[in-house]
Amino acid sequence: MAVDLTKPILVVDDYVTMLRILRNFLRQLNFTNIYEASDGAQALAELRSGPDFGLIVSDWNMEPMTGIELLREVRADEKLKHIPFVMVTAESKTENVIVAKKAGVSNYIVKPFNAETLKGKLTTVLGEF
Numbered sequence: 001m002a003v004d005l006t007k008p009i010l011v012v013d014d015y016v017t018m019l020r021i022l023r024n025f026l027r028q029l030n031f032t033n034i035y036e037a038s039d040g041a042q043a044l045a046e047l048r049s050g051p052d053f054g055l056i057v058s059d060w061n062m063e064p065m066t067g068i069e070l071l072r073e074v075r076a077d078e079k080l081k082h083i084p085f086v087m088v089t090a091e092s093k094t095e096n097v098i099v100a101k102k103a104g105v106s107n108y109i110v111k112p113f114n115a116e117t118l119k120g121k122l123t124t125v126l127g128e129f
Helices: 016-028 040-049 067-076 094-103 115-126
Strands: 009-012 034-037 055-059 085-089 107-110
Touching: 009 016, 009 040, 016 034, 016 055, 016 115, 034 040, 040 055, 040 067, 055 067, 055 115, 067 085, 067 094, 085 115, 094 107, 107 115
Parallel strands: 009 034, 009 055, 055 085, 085 107
Antiparallel strands: none
């Protein structure tokens, strides 16, 4: 089954420039329905009240709710737990990857990265597109 490139994607980052970079990369990959949130709490509110999202791409380091806290909330929510979740972080420490995996992350991207890297990670999670 082909990936639905029109299904809403939620991008979460507290850094406006990173939101823009992610949005641009996703558009380059032909995703068209991109929502944004500036922290985990805003993202959770959007997830619970917004459309049926097909993917979450979230930064790890945010305040007041981090990406890992958001991931745990999403995985604990019966209505949200099926949504693929890709964590983006500047931290490449093995223990962080292990924490994210235990929390149920679908994939993990270390900054800096390019559109090709993002496509590879998303293909692993979503299938070919």
